[in-house]
Amino acid sequence: MLNTVKSISETLKKHREVKIVSHIDADGIAAGSIASVCLKREGIEHNVDFIKQLDEHVIDKLRNENPELVWFTDLGSGMIDRLDGLNTVITDHHKIQNTQKANNHLNPHLFGKNGAVDISGSGLTYLVAKNMNRKNIDLSALAVIGAVGDMQDSEHGKLIGTNREILQDGKNSGVLDYNIDIRFFGRETRSVFKLLQYANDPIIPGLTGREENCIKFLQDLGINMKDEERWRKWIDLSRDEKRKIVSEIVFTLLSKVFGHKNAKRVIGEVYILSKETPGTELHDAKEFATLLNSCGRYDKTEIGYNVCLGDRGEYLQRARTLLQGHRRTLVDALQFVNDAGITKRKYVQYFHAGDNINEKVVGIVAGMMIPYADKMPLIAFANSEDGVKVSARTDRSLVEKGLDLSVVMNHAAKKVGGIGGGHNVAAGATIPKNTEEKFLEEVERIVKEQIG
Incomplete structure (x- = not known):
């Protein structure tokens, strides 16, 4: 795999202009951002397009544009046999459906790795960026966000494979940290009872989807839900308070015959962006990824892209607005499925x-x-x-x-x-x-x- 990484980085360095084409989800936005930053640092002119799907229409458009080089990130592997006439490099982790070989095609499935858990599209793009310049290891944070956005930590409760090496790069460079904690979404930004109410991996019998039950659950454990007028979040709790809650959740899962495997999923690794502000969506990789997803899903990938590039002003505020709308949309969508x-x-x-x-x-x-x-x-x-x-x-x-x-x-x-x-x-x-x-x-x- 390293030889392909080197080949792609050398190919990129030989070009004065590159067209980046990436997917619209969190992994794709992170991948496109990594590619953009590393090319900018090399002084290579480039532009980025985010698309929901690589199809014949997109390929025909690229052929008409006739770019010097196209860098496909988080997509491309499934359409290799249709890319004739384009000069391309590909960093994609999706399963390959055909056997046609291609130069400068970096895909974990070609090297006996599992693209669903070992490494993401942004992770592969990061490997190329790191090979181009060792200073690009700070981009490991975006690669971990992309991996978590693609739920690559879900199966084992932590990142494994090449993702693990990328995580270590981030820790060594001071942009990432990780520890063992509750894995439910919203540790940084949700009040504790809301974190439990929306828990779904695994669901908590009697609590998931039931706000009143969650409040009573915490009251019975003696957990203060407010600090004066402010709702307490998971990150505000003491270690003892966290232990009480987790122990009771695990007991509930086991007593309701949800199995040891589900009980183990409650706790796992969480990934922290060390240089971001605690208590915000950007401090936790899972929440950062959801922020990016909310941009991509509503045709505002440029907002997520700019947040990845470092904007903490206008674009971040717009991303937060999209995130709020995204949450409301999901609530309505779930209600539709429940009704239908x-x-x-x-x-x-x-x-x-x-x-x-x-x-x-x-x-x-x-x-x-x-x-x-x-x-x-x-x-x-x-x-x-x-x-x-x-x-x-x-x-x-x-x-x-x-x-x-x-x-x-x-x-x-x-x-x-x-x-x-x-x-x-x-x-x-x-x-x-x-x-x-x-x-x-x-x-x-x-x-x-x-x-x-």
Whole structure:
């Protein structure tokens, strides 16, 4: 893998102008930002485009522009056979669906690594940046944000593989730190009862989704929820208060037969951006990633990009406004799914949001529904300008049995004239309108083959 890293960095240094094309999610925005910063430090002219999907339309547009070199970050691997006529380098971690070789293609799956957990798109881009100039190790913070944004710490409760080496770079350079703490989202910014109310990895029986129960739970433990008039956040609690809460949550999970595996997920590594202000969205990698996602999902990638580049004024305030709207959108979307219901088939379950859920957040909604859904792959549909957006999510226990959603989405989408791909645990596709039933039939056929 190192040889490919070196080859890409040497190729980039030979060019005076580079076009960066990246994905719109947190990992993609972080990757595009890393690429931009490292090129700027080398004095290489460049511009950045963030796209939701690399398709024929985007490729044709690039061919017409005829850039000197295109650097694809967090995408590109799935379209290698269609990039003829473009001079490219690729740093992408998504599963490769074809066997066609390409020069300057950095993908962990080509080197026996797992792109779902070992390293992200921003991590691969960071490796190139670091090889170009050792001083770029400060960009390791963005790589960790990207990895966490892609939930690469979820399976093991910590970052592993090459992500671990990147994390150590960040610690050594003073931009990152990590410790063991509760893994629920909102440690820095949510009041404690809200942190418990919205806990979903794992869900807490009797508490998740129930504000009054969360308040009573804390009162029964003798936890003061306010410091004078200010709601206390998780980071405001003493070690003893945290221990009491975690112990009771673990006891609840075990007593409700949620299993030792789920109980272990409550605690794990959390990643801190050492140079950011405590108590803000930027101090915790998971919250920073959500801030970036809220920018990308609403066509405001330039806002997240500028925050990654260091803006802590206008762009940060605009990002926070988007984050507030993003949270409201997710609440409404979850309510829609709860009201409309999930349809169960023999091998999969699905819901069709139509125009009721933004196609750019339907994947997030599907992921949030997994803990509540039956142990079957969940397929989510939403209308889009290009047809129908499909997001697929599953429980990791099914992946361990052989399920690979990237293969499912790729093959089923092709069957109906669409395109798809992703990771084993989370994948997506875009298909023509009115092909959903045929698509689901093909999905079920492949899922049956994979896990019976």
